[in-house]
Every structure is written in structure tokens, then in C-alpha cells.
Amino acid sequence: MTSPGVVIVGAGQSAAIAAQALREKGYRGSITMIGRERYRPYERPPLSKAVLTAAEEPRLEVLSEDVWTHSDIELLSNNEAVALDLPRRQVRLANGRVLDYEKCLIATGGDARKLSLPPAADGSVHYIRTLDDARRLRASLLAKPQIAVLGGGFLGLEIANSALSSGASVTVIERAATLLDRFLPSEASAWLEAWMRNAGTKLLLAASLNEVHVLSSGRMRLSTNAGELELDELVVAIGLSPNDSLASGAGLEIAAGGGILVDSSCRTSNEHVFACGDCTSQRRSGDTAPTRLESWQNANEQARIAAAAMLGAPLPMPAVPWFWTDQGRHNIQVLGLPAADLEYVRRGDPSSDRVMWIGHRDGVPLHGVAINAGSDLRAIRPIFERGQPVQWEDFPLEKTNLRAWVKQMHAQASPTV
Template sequence: MTSPGVVIVGAGQSAAVAAHSLREHGYRGRITMLGRERHKPYERPPLSKAVLVATEEPRLEVLTEESWTRSDIVLLSGSDAVALDLAQQHVRLADGQVLEYEMCLIATGGEANTLASAPPANPRVHYLRTLDDARRLRAALQVKPQVAILGGGFLGLEIANSALSAGAAVTVLERAATLLDRFLPPEASAWLESGLRDAGAQILLGVSLSDVHSLPSGRMRLITDVGDLEVDEVIVAIGLLPNDALARDAGLEIAAGGGILVDATCRTSNEHVFACGDCTSQQRPGQIAPTRLESWQNANEQARTAAAAMLGAPLPGPAVPWFWTDQGKHNIQVLGLPAPDLEYVRRGDPAEDKVLWIGHRGSVPLHGVAINAGSDLRAIRPLFNRRQPVQLEDFQLDTINLRAWAKQMQADADATV
């Protein structure tokens, strides 16, 4: 009897990487991928940057045509999985079709968090999650409108920089008192805010939004606790919600904070179902509770882990979380996870637009933030993997070669074992 193979629910970055990894591990069974969108899996990071402003839209495909052909993946675009039956091991689609599986991988990603007063159906309101969303926003930016961006997170600030480069007048509204205070040390946050203001953005911090109205003129009015604001377009970037409804309805375990709960192998509470990417929540070293990581790296790492675990192949080693964002002409990279009790030491000067921070607990590096210093962060990455104390005084000296310093710290740690 022919095996029903692997059914992958979702057709984004993580889904494509998992399917490709299954083939790389030698899996020869049927792989069926279900995607709501009409596009093949594509990279999402450029949606807030190059897709909005580049002269020509960049190529976004996760897999090349050659890889698709070689991997022999059956892609059912425009299909919506509405039910997962764990006992019968099948997925039911909205059109009534039923797909059996030997193993199922849920890679449904996330959905943009929405505001009731700014619904996605409003032609002057934008949420940026899909390629079609980005194309619609790009068209709106062509006329250099006045834009309000609700949310000062990484995505909102990327869009702000893109809109400024397109000639739009930009106002960013953020409820917190500082930008990205949960992810960056205060100095880095202040540097980011100053750069945006210098580029022409108006930044309103600590602002509470009470309502959004459509005006007869076609413009939008935002009602806040510091006064009203009228703009041409409203962009909402207030976070991502894990798309875990299919798993929840099937009875799979869901983390308290949302997201399909998976173990270190990306297996769910059902032995035949795995999950990866933005829809998951996973317990990680040093974290009190399972957490969600919405990043390009995590989508790829979990996809490769899930594929290997499905086949009983050797698992890739655990990776320290890594995230990057391009803010205008500046690149910011983040390694590890922040925590309220970390202390930070700095190398370089924010005024010179090149700086590296290490957030540590008891001299153990746990959180690294690099501004235009990605190579420096890569040089010291092994120290984050080891989770051992290091001598941080020398790190701050510009005269010290970071790669040599990191190797010395590793050698010193090995000598004490």
C-alpha cells in the first residue's frame, strides 16, 4: 500500500525549507503543500523594504524553479485547510477535499494583529503581511502621501524608512515611551529614534490611540490623547498573532501565550504532527516559559529540525536566536534574547553609526546588539553558544581584535574545565 506521505499545511518560508530538507535527507514519498496565497513560497523580509521602493520588484522565491522540479513538491495554491483529524490522520480542505498523511507539518505562520477601528477592508488602511499587501502599499506611496504608522516595532520602523525614501510624510505613533525598549538597550533605542527624526519622521511616543475615522474627503482622522491627526494613509504594524486555530481546534496543545507548543524536535503533542515557524511556541534555554520567535532564522532552523525529526535523521545543533533588520541605510543585528535584568557593555560609539553591545548576566553573554557591525557580532558568536563567563573589560577596547579576543576567551574557558 502506498504511503500517503507528508502534508505540509502552509506555503511560506518555513514550509518550503522543510520540504526541501525532507528531500535532502533522502525522503522519496509524496510531499503535498497547502497554501492560501496564489504565490509560491517567498521571502517576507523584503516586503517592507525593496518591494516598497525598489525600481524593479526583487525576486522573492524561497526555492528556485530547479529546486521545485528536483524536490517534486505538489503545491496546492489557493487552498485552505479547515480541519485536522488527528485520529484519522487527515486534513480537510475548504472545498471538501480530504488529504491523508503519514506525517503532517503545520507551518501556517501568523496573521497581522488588527484594529477594529482600522479594518483591513478600508482602502486607506494597510497591513503588511503578504506580497499583495506590499504591492498595494507601494502603489499608495507613489503619490507621496501623508502617512501614519501605528506601531514602532521593527516592521513599523522599516516601513517608516521606506515611506520616507519614497517621499511620503511620515508620523509614527507608539504606545511605549521609547522605541523597541523590549529588544534594544536604551542607547540603541535613542540612536534609532534620533536617526528617524533626522530623516524627517515625526515620532510620537507614549501615545494612546482611541479611534480612527474615515473622512468625507477620503482622508483618515486619528484620535489620540495628544490631539487629532489627519493623514492620507494609515499603516498598522502592531504585531503578529500565531495562526494556530487549525491546531487548537484539532486538540493540539497550545502555549499559554499562543502558538502551537512544540518540543526541541518541533514535534507537537501528537506524535504524527510537527510544527515550525511563526505559528509555534517553544521552550528555550534561559527562558521561564515557552516563547515565540518571529524571525527568518527561526523559520529556517525549525523547518530543518522538523524535517530531520520526521525521518529520524540527526538533528541540527541548537542555534542561538538571531535577528536582523535594515533601518534605512543602517543594519541592526540582534543575537540571543533580551531580559530585564541584563547589564550592557558597549564597544564603539553610536555617534559614529557603528557600535556593538553585549548584554550579560554575571559576565555570561546572552544578548548582542550590533549597529552596522554584523561582522563583529559574528566574531563573538561562539561565546553566546557556550554560555560561559568572559572578561568583558577588554571587549570595550577598540585596540583589541574581537576575533582574537573571542578565541582567547574560549581557550581560557577550556583551560579551566
């Protein structure tokens, strides 16, 4: 009897990497991928940067044409899964088609959180989650408008910098009193704020949006607790909601804060259903509660873990969380996760636009932030991976060769025979 194969619900980064990993690990059964959009899986990080600003739109497809030709992956574009029948192992599509599965992988990602706004404002309000979203904003930027970006997170700031480089007048409205305070040490946040202001962005911090009024001219007036402003376009970047409704409707366990609950192998509460990417909350060793990581790296790593687990193959080693963002001409990379009780050491000077902070607890590095110093952060990544305490006295010194220092710390931590 022929196996019904693997059904992947979702057609984004994580879905594509999982399908590719299944084939690379020797799986020869059918793979069917269901995608809401009309495109093949594509990279989302460029949507807020190169897609908005580059003279020619960059290539975005996750998988090459050669992979599609030889991997025998069936992609059902412009389709949506509306029901998951766990006892029957079936996925029902909006068009009525029913797909049987041996294993099901949910990789539905997330949806941009939206505001309740007057209908008349719809044409000038933007959410950047899809390629079509980004193309629409790009077209609007051609007029060099006055825009406001609601949300000063990584995405909001990337969009603000892209709009600024396109000649737009940009205001960022952020509820927090500092930029990216949940991800950066205070010195790094202060550096970013100063750079954004110097680049020409108006920042309204500790500000919240109260009302949106559509004017007779077609423009908008925003009322905030920091005052009013008129603008042509509004970009909303206030976070992502995990797309877990399919799983919830089927009775799969959902984490308290949202997201399909998965274990270390990306298995859900049903043994035949797995999930990966932005739609998940994962139990990780050392964490008191499941965590959601919305990142390119996590989408890829979970996809490979899920593929291996579905096949009963050895699981890849868990990776230290890593994230990057391009803010104008500056690259910021983050390794590990922040915590309230970390002690930070700094290498370099923020005024030089090349600097790195390491947050550690009792000498064990848990959080690293590098501004235009990604190679330095990569050099000390082995220390993060070992999770062992080290001495940080020589780390800030310019004369210290980082790769040699890492080897020295490894030697000191290794047991002698």
C-alpha cells in the same frame, strides 16, 4: 502499501525550507504543500523594504526553479486546510478534498493583528503581511501621501523608513515611551529615536489611537492621546497573531500566550503532527515558559529540526537566536535574547553610527546588538554559543582585535590537561 506521505499545511518560508530539508535528507515519499496564497513560498522580509522602494521588485521565491523541478513537491495554491482529523490522520481542505498523511507539518505562520475601523476607511488602511499587501501600499506611496504608521516595532519602523524614502510624510504612533525597548538597550533605543527624528519621521511616543474618522474628502483624521492628525494612508503594524486555529480545533495543545506548543524537536502534543515557524511556541531549555520567536532564522531552523525529527534523523544543534532589521541606511543585528538583569558593555560610539552592545550576566553573554557592525557581532558569536563567562575589560577598546580576543577567551575557558 504506499505511504500517504507528508502533508505540510502552509506555504511560507518555514514550509518551503522543511520540504527542501526532507528531500535533502533522502525522503522519497510524497510531499504535499497547502497554501492560501496564489504564489509559491516567498521571502517576507523584503515586503517592508525593497518591495516598497526598489525600481524593480526583487526576486522573492524561497526555492529556486531547479528545486521545484527536481524535488517533486506538490503545491496546492489558493487552498486552505479547514480541519485536521488526528485519529484518521487526515487534512480536509475548504474545497472538500481530503488528504491522508503519515506525518503532518503545520507551518501556517501568523496573521497581522487588525483594528476595528469604520468600513469607509478600508481602502486607505494597510497591513503588510503578504506580497499583495506590499504591492498595494507601494502603489499608494507613488502619490507621496501623508501616512501614519501605527506601531513602532521593527516592521513599523521599516515601513516608515521605506515610505519616507519614497517621499511620503510619515508619523509613527507608538504606545511605548521608547523605541524597541523590549529588544534594545536604552542607549541603542535613544540612538534609533534620534536618527528617526533627524531623518524626518514624526514620532508620537507613549501615544495610543483612540478613534479614526473618515472625512468627506476621503482622508482620515486620527484622534490620539497626543492630539489629532490628518492623513491619506494608515499602516497598521501592531504585531502578529499565531495562526493556530487549525491545531486548536483538532485538540492540539496551545500555549497560554498563543501558538502551537512544540517540544525541542518541533513535535506537537500528537506524535504524528509537527509544527514550525511563527505559528509555534516552543519549550526551550532554561526558559520558565514556552517562547515564540518571530524571525526568519527561527522559521528556517525550526523547519530543519522538524524535517529531521519526522524522519528520525539526528537533530541540528539549536542556534543562538539571531535577528536583523534594516532601518533606512542602517543595519541592526540582534543576537541572543534580552533580559531585565543584564549588564551591558559597549564597543564603539553611537555618534559614529557603528557600535555594538553586549549584555551579559556574570560574564556570560546573552544579548548582543550591533548597529552597522554585523561582522563584529559574528566574530564574537562563538562566545555566545559556548555560553561560558568571559572577561569583558578589553572588549570596548578599539585596539582590541575581536577575533584574536575571542580565541584568547576560548583558551582561557578551555580546561588545561
